[in-house]
Amino acid sequence: MARLTRAEQQERTRAAVLVAARHEFAEHGYADAKVDRIAERADLTRGAVYSNFTGKRALYLAVLADAAEQARDSARAPERSPGSVAAALGAFARVWLERLPLVDDTPGKGHLRLRSLTGVLDTAPARTALAELVRFEALLLALALEPRRAPRARTVRLAGLAQTLLHGAAHLAENAPGVGDPFDLARAAEHLADITLTESTEPAHLPFIDPARPAADRWTPPRGLHDEITGRPVDLGDDGLVVVLGAGRLSAAQEAVRSARPGDPVTFVLVTDDPAETGRLTRLRIADLVGCLRRVFAAEDLPWPRVVVDDGAQVPAALGLPTADDRTETAICIRAGLIVARASGRGSGHAVANHDDQPHPTPSP
Template sequence: MVRLTRAQTQERTRSGVLAAARAEFADRGYRDATIDGIAARAGLTRGAIYANFAGKRALYLSVLAADAERAARARRGDAAGTATPREALAAIARARLGAGLPADVLDDEPARAAYAQLLELEALVLGLALERLGLRGRAVRVAASALTLLAGADHLATAAPGFVDQFDVVAACELLTALPADRGWPRAYLQHVSPARPVDEPWPDGPAPRDGVVHLLGLRRLEAAEESVRSAPAGVAVTVALVTGEPDELAPLARLVLARLDDTLRRAIPEPARPPVRLLLGTAADALAAAAGVAAPSDDTEVAVRVAAGRVVARAEGRGAGHAAAVVPVTTAVARPA
């Protein structure tokens, strides 16, 4: 008999808990599901459940995230059939209808604040995709309006069954392309941001990320991702690493939103129009944060570094850090501080 390692045993236990939670939520819904019910289905104690997950909400979000990740993987290689912003908005609506969260899942301020910022990030990525498909102006507002409409439709579908006509919701999302062009960029305060600090440092831990901007953002500051993405010169890679001071509680929520976004992009946006920004979460993001010198990430973290030729050539912290790091002039020779 093969003896499992401790890590393998833990992974098997987590998988069993998730399977039990999926069955409990499917049978009883989020509100009426209980940790005791999940423990009974898994053949474990309450303590064993809490040793692996922070609570019912973390379990629920982890189940949804795993399902969304599985759906996205199944669509790898598929080509979205959209060619215009209007077609893309219709495809986004079809992909997202029914994917809303029950209102009582986000029942505290930290979770609601993090979710609002995660939606800002989602609207940014979808808005950039609409722009790459030809929508004029800053399309983030269009994407945010579509997400708002879809969330409202999901809520009413639960609160007033039979009231929502899904075909009308999809058609309404298509019409959002007629919104007046949003010229709300750049943000006024960016012209007053302190320049990034020039440095010349080897990447301190393991292989360096690809050359470009590495933007480290806590879950309460994700709206700032637009500053590095839009400020970076054409062809400069941008990596946004999401970090949190409450990984047990908030990381499952972030994982769900990123998985849902990945699945939506695969279903609604053709490959050439998908924004090149790279989003990282979990161990990959934490490793980037540690290597960039952020020892204790929090939900208010806002740090950016510029990487060139495998070395850190500039650092910036605080409001506007992503913009400051993105606009640093970098030549083929690594810049060195005076």
């Protein structure tokens, strides 16, 4: 029998730890789970667990992310999308509400079904990242509600209201399983489409953003990236806009989408300096949302921007950025394989989207 390579052994160990952790969290809940018991369940040492995961919180997030990614990958798209925004919100709510705990679930098992984060995110950066992720999720849902175009600000707010309804129902069900009728909640989500919401004005800072810097730079984008929405490989050498956002700046995606020219591809690259926890939180939330979207919307109506989770900061490194953290916000415009514009700081996606993208005649080496 051939010996396992180091990478294969590490992957086997990681898989065993995740299985053991899933049972531990289901039985004892997050607060009372013990890393020592997880190691014992996996027939491993405590050190073997910590060689793959930085701590209990990272392990819990990994268990949830793994479940969300499995659900996403098994999702099957319908032949056609719901015919109206109201119908789409109702269908999305019905799919999302399937996770509500059952009456006979243990508290720990119910929390896993919900992919609950209650009591888990106890640091300011993690809570900020979650708030920004929720706003980013609202944008993605709005893009599915209004496919193949930049969604109206009202639609983004409407998607946010739907999220508030669903997460509020989940929080109640977490503490009182069986409370709240899923069919009533789905009908309530449908009726949100009729709520009167005014169109929001553009962010006040947009007129004061510095223009993008012209460039003619060659670059070698990293390989092996994939789009979280479709699962397809991503080539960042293609024409379009690439917007790199830290976990604390994801709300800037909306202004980049609204500023992009019709037909101009947009890729969001999500980065963090904490891949063990914030990176896994990002993967969890994006995979969870996309799994629902794939079951409700036809493939051609899924959100059109590409979303890349780059928790290894490969793209910032390829762009020559010295660091990438949760406050990163930078963007480039690519034409004919060249970077023709760069911008960094607040509003960078808006800046490159409005750049006159004619490349310089002589590429930089």
